[in-house]
Amino acid sequence: MLNFSYSKLKSSHEGPWIMLDLLMLTLLIINLIWLLFDGLFGTQAFKSILDSISPALISAYTPVHNNFVLYDLAFVIIFLTEFCVRWVAAVVRKTYVRWYFFPFIHWYDLIGCIPLGGARIFRFLRIFSIFYRLQKYQIIDLRNSAIYRFTLFYYDVLVEELSDRIVVKVLTDAQKDIAAGSPLIDDISKQVLATRLPILTQWLSSIMVHIGESIEHNNHGESVRNHVQKSVGKAVRGNAQVSTLKILPVLGTTIEKTLEQSVTDIVTQSIINLLKDITPDKIDDFVEHGLGRFSNEDHMLDQEVLIIVNECLELVKQHVSQQRWKDSFSSQNNSQDTSVS
Known part of the structure; x- marks a missing residue:
């Protein structure tokens, strides 16, 4: 459920910018729906469906479809104007350390203004950025919404899967170095301990x-x-x-x-x-x-220490490889089953 807080809107002193966000959000939704409709209009199957509904609609929209880039440019001009206004405001407010940081941080806004099919997809990110700003000032609360929980869950799944594989790869490479005779103990003694011995x-x-x-x-x-x-x-x-x-x-x-x-x-x-x-x-x-003064027995002890390190890394890999999101998913299903029953 989306909760709107009018009191937070007043206390944030961001009223004009929030109104601009809402206006841009409306224009973005209209533009994206229009982009989707125009893209489908280019297919023969969609035209057949429209023809069965209203043949006059095809005749009326065909000129718009042929010159759709010009209509899309009107939205692009509005989006670019809003982008420049926010850039100037960021410079005046000194939001970022350098004045030219704004276009690099909001690169998706800039790329989305390119009137090409591949670049238009980035306009979706503008919607997320607007919702992020509204959530930041606590004007809306998305945390109780199903979409937010769904997105957060699968975001955590993606991050966990990626991070687990990266950590396991790093630890595996470390194990390979140790197995290949990497002088780990000597390196620690000479490069870490010896330099800090005093x-x-x-x-x-x-x-x-x-x-x-x-x-x-x-x-x-x-x-x-x-x-x-x-x-x-x-x-x-x-x-x-x-x-x-x-x-x-x-x-x-x-x-x-x-x-x-x-x-x-x-x-x-x-x-x-x-x-x-x-x-x-x-x-x-x-x-x-x-x-x-080290003897042969001491060097054998070093090898045993490396074996211990290797086994510890293997245990860490097994622990990291556990997919905890599955446990969370199972607990959510169990709680849902309990509430239904």
């Missing part, structure tokens, strides 16, 4: 220092210190040599608790110092001398 090491160093300061803080690091204390206490109590201290009367238990607390403090402070002392230079040295 920033990454600085960031990692800052994170480490922040963690160390958090552990050192009386409140923030309490959970970490408690965990270290439990771990050290468990290790101390499980140590055979320390357990012999319990043999000493009175002092054995005290020595064990003191030793446990001392080891806990030493371990906690060592972790704090280790984290706070990590600098970007030390991380660079670790990456260069530690991570930079």
Whole structure:
């Protein structure tokens, strides 16, 4: 159902332009119907039908048909005049960044003014542009109309089918590159990570220092210190040599608790110092001398990573290939069946 809002028309301050749109819409419908009639008039079958209805109609319209281009030029002049008026208004309002953008954005209006059979089809797009402007200012509401829902559904179907095939094609090409021995891991390491290594090491160093300061803080690091204390206490109590201290009367238990607390403090402070002392230079040295040395097993691991990536891409392709519009279509049919019953 098409809802017309007169209040939105007044509040939009676009009254003259809306009236112009409605006028152009009327002329477009008349022109398109006339184009259809004139095209059918050129066929012998349609003439036979008209002759059975009224022979005089054929005689009266034949001169118009022979000079139809001249009649169509009258509409073309009106359409071109309206196009120029809107162009000037767009320049005055600075609707677009450059004054010459208007004819490129509204190319269908310009091409539709060409009085040739192939170009006249673009006049249909003028109708859609007019309805779009009316919908934009909320003067009409097409969302509840059957035509709008029908068009939106099949538009979504078209976009989903096209986008799915494009995504699957891109992922398939990526899989082919990986299967052909594409040095993906090396490229990521050299072109992505290596160029940003100073920033990454600085960031990692800052994170480490922040963690160390958090552990050192009386409140923030309490959970970490408690965990270290439990771990050290468990290790101390499980140590055979320390357990012999319990043999000493009175002092054995005290020595064990003191030793446990001392080891806990030493371990906690060592972790704090280790984290706070990590600098970007030390991380660079670790990456260069530690991570930079790869063995044959490491290269085999790289291949396994590429296989994992390939399998992930295959799963993504399967997920993308699912035609969700069919589920939507089925749900719509089910809802319609429920409402009918």
